[in-house]
Amino acid sequence: MKDLFDLTGKVALVTGASRGIGESIARLLAQYGAHVIVSSRKIDGCEAVASSIRDAGGKATALACHVGEMEQITQAFETIKKDFGKLDILVNNAAANPFFGHILDTDLGAYNKTVDVNIRGYFFMSIEAGKMMKEQGGGVILNTASVNGVTPGDMQGIYSITKAAVISMTKSFAKECGKLNIRVNALLPGLTDTKFASALTTNEQILNHALKVIPLGRVADPDEMAGTVLYLVSDASSYTTGTTVVVDGGMLA
Numbered sequence: 001m002k003d004l005f006d007l008t009g010k011v012a013l014v015t016g017a018s019r020g021i022g023e024s025i026a027r028l029l030a031q032y033g034a035h036v037i038v039s040s041r042k043i044d045g046c047e048a049v050a051s052s053i054r055d056a057g058g059k060a061t062a063l064a065c066h067v068g069e070m071e072q073i074t075q076a077f078e079t080i081k082k083d084f085g086k087l088d089i090l091v092n093n094a095a096a097n098p099f100f101g102h103i104l105d106t107d108l109g110a111y112n113k114t115v116d117v118n119i120r121g122y123f124f125m126s127i128e129a130g131k132m133m134k135e136q137g138g139g140v141i142l143n144t145a146s147v148n149g150v151t152p153g154d155m156q157g158i159y160s161i162t163k164a165a166v167i168s169m170t171k172s173f174a175k176e177c178g179k180l181n182i183r184v185n186a187l188l189p190g191l192t193d194t195k196f197a198s199a200l201t202t203n204e205q206i207l208n209h210a211l212k213v214i215p216l217g218r219v220a221d222p223d224e225m226a227g228t229v230l231y232l233v234s235d236a237s238s239y240t241t242g243t244t245v246v247v248d249g250g251m252l253a
C-alpha cells in the first residue's frame with residue numbers, strides 16, 4: 001500500500017530550521033524521505049541541524065537566508081535552482097517578534113522588522129517557490145502562522161497583525177494557485193517551548209496566566225507541531241488547500 005506520508009524524492013525548504021519548531025519540522029520531513037534544505041540567517045546553526053540529519057541517515061543541506069532581505073531571497077532561490085533544479089515543498093516558518101509591549105508604544109523600527117520578515121518575507125518566498133512549482137507542475141506551501149493571528153496576543157499587537165496577514169495570504173495563494181496544482185495551508189501553533197516564546201514561558205506570572213486558558217494545561221513541545229506539518233505537505237492531505245490547522249492544546253476553544 002502507498003504510504004501517504006512518504007516524501008521520498010521531494011526537495012523541501014524549511015525556513016527558521018536551525019532551532020525550535022522549524023528544526024522539528026526539518027527533522028521529521030527528512031525522516032519521511034525528503035531532502036531538506038535547512039535555512040535561517042546563520043549558516044552555523046543550519047549546518048549543525050543538517051549534519052545531524054545526515055548522521056541519522058537523512059538527506060539535508062544548509063542554506064543561509066534572511067527572509068527580511070529581498071536580495072537574500074533571490075539569491076537563495078538561485079542556489080536552489082542551480083543545486084536541485086526543483087522545489088516540491090516550502091515551509092515558511094521563520095518569523096520575527098521584536099516588540100513585546102503596549103500597541104501604542106510600537107515604533108517604526110519594530111513595525112518594519114515584523115512586517116518585513118513575517119509578511120514580505122513569507123509573500124516573496126511563496127512567489128519564488130510558486131514560480132518554480134508552476135513550471136514543474138505542482139508543489140506544496142505551508143505557512144507557520146499562530147493562534148495570535150485569530151485572537152491577538154496580549155502586548156503582541158503588530159506580531160499578531162502579521163500572523164493574521166499570513167492566514168489571509170495562505171487563502172489568497174491557495175485560491176490563485178490551486179489550478180497550478182499548488183496547495184497552500186497554514187499551521188497555527190499555540191504556546192510552544194522555544195527561544196521565541198521564552199519571554200512568556202520563563203515568566204512565572206505570564207506562564208501561569210497562559211496555562212489557565214490551555215485545556216491541556218501545558219506548553220507544547222516543538223516536536224508536537226511537526227506531525228501536522230508532515231500531514232499538510234504530504235499526499236495524506238492531497239485535497240486540502242487554503243485552510244488552517246490549529247495546534248494549541250485547545251486554547252482557542
Ligand SMILES: NC(=O)c1ccc[n+]([C@@H]2O[C@H](COP(=O)([O-])OP(=O)(O)OC[C@H]3O[C@@H](n4cnc5c(N)ncnc54)[C@H](OP(=O)(O)O)[C@@H]3O)[C@@H](O)[C@H]2O)c1
Nearest residue numbers: 016018020021040041042066067094095146192194196197
Ligand atoms: N513558540 C511559540 O510559542 C509560537 C507560537 C505560535 C507561532 N509560532 C511561530 O512558529 C515559528 C517558529 O518559531 P519558534 O518558536 O520555533 O522560534 P525559535 O525557536 O526562536 O526559532 C526561530 C528560527 O527562525 C530563524 N530566524 C529568525 N529570524 C529570521 C529571519 N529574519 N530570516 C530567517 N530565519 C530567521 C532562527 O535562526 P537564525 O537566528 O539563525 O536566523 C531560528 O531558526 C514562527 O513563525 C513563530 O511565529 C511560535
